[in-house]
């Protein structure tokens with residue numbers, strides 16, 4: 001099964017990727033490394049899921065938001081690559097959680113993205129990562145995740 | 154116009170770059186990638202602009218500080234490269250804003266750096282990025298930005 | 307002296323590296339770049355040193371925790387490389403400090419890791435870095451540090 005077939009078998013649809021109206025871009029190449037801008041849990045209506053872990057958002061909700069963020073990362077990669085099977089490895093994630101000072105379960109939140117990447121990409125989806133707590137995030141969204149992908153020549 | 158001529162045409166002067174007195178350095182090479190250490194809004198007198206978005210600093214002030222930080226990043230790149238025209242691409246920025254928990258306009262702040270890079274470097278200045286909120290920053294400064302540049306062989 | 311001999315001469319022992327039970331991994335390769343997942347001040351008993359700078363943890367304690375984190379990073383590198391002398395350069399650290407909003411001495415904390423890397427690796431240990439304050443960290447630990455190493459062919 002190709003990654004696109006796996007997405008379909010899970011009933012997942014890659015969201016639209018609107019380029020930001022600004023001097024930054026959704027992705028940039030450096031040799032065969034593809035750097036993806038930080039993405040968030042963007043819903044079909046274009047809004048982001050707001051919330052703060054340890055205040056008004058559960059770990060389960062955060063996990064779902066990280067999974068949705070992973071889907072947005074894959075959508076940007078698809079736009080860059082044409083075929084997701086060109087991904088040799090997800091090299092690195094920086095998983096950023098909007099959380100209260102005493103929150104401590106960041107890994108369980110960011111697993112939502114990590115698990116999706118391995119479901120869709122198999123071994124190529126396994127990655128180095130950090131999962132940490134931010135003081136605040138744009139749109140007051142629950143998570144933001146940036147990524148580096150290694151692409152086959 | 155070279156990047157240096159564009160800087161001059163805008164009346165911008167690259168600040169002095171004093172190497173940190175420590176076991177870290179302002180930049181490090183990995184092949185043709187130039188990794189720049191996180192920089193802040195350092196003024197001519199060597200002090201940093203302090204403040205926290207959502208408390209005592211406006212988005213306009215934060216934008217100006219991010220622009221000043223971009224100038225400091227270019228100064229380090231100039232020291233590393235000799236000529237800024239050797240920059241093939243600004244690959245990635247991590248834009249870190251010192252902000253209150255409910256602040257949500259991080260992108261508008263970090264645009265100060267993104268806009269400067271494109272003004273000076275043109276298309277080469279466009280980059281992937283994340284713009285996020287930190288719990289605190291060194292010197293209580295308003296922003297810190299780290300960068301990866303791709304350099305021509 | 308090899309890095310391993312330097313560690314021994316300082317009475318330092320590399321800790322065990324238990325792989326995380328999850329879809330992320332302790333390190334990932336991209337060409338000759340080795341990306342290390344964020345690590346913390348893990349003690350011999352497997353627990354992490356908790357605390358928050360500016361509240362219940364001194365800069366000296368944070369420095370010691372960053373040093374311990376550096377030892378954990380070297381342990382992962384050793385598992386990946388066999389011999390630490392294969393490290394051509396520590397390219398980049400992202401040093402993340404669990405700190406109160408008005409804390410400002412992040413560099414003095416992360417120096418604990420930077421100093422260790424130069425003690426053990428010499429010039430190869432000098433790196434670009436950012437040292438910044440997080441809103442929260444997993445396990446409420448005091449510091450988390452991620453790293454990129456350049457490895458000899």
Ligand SMILES: [Ca+2]
Nearest residue numbers: 092148301454
């Ligand atoms: Ca990187």
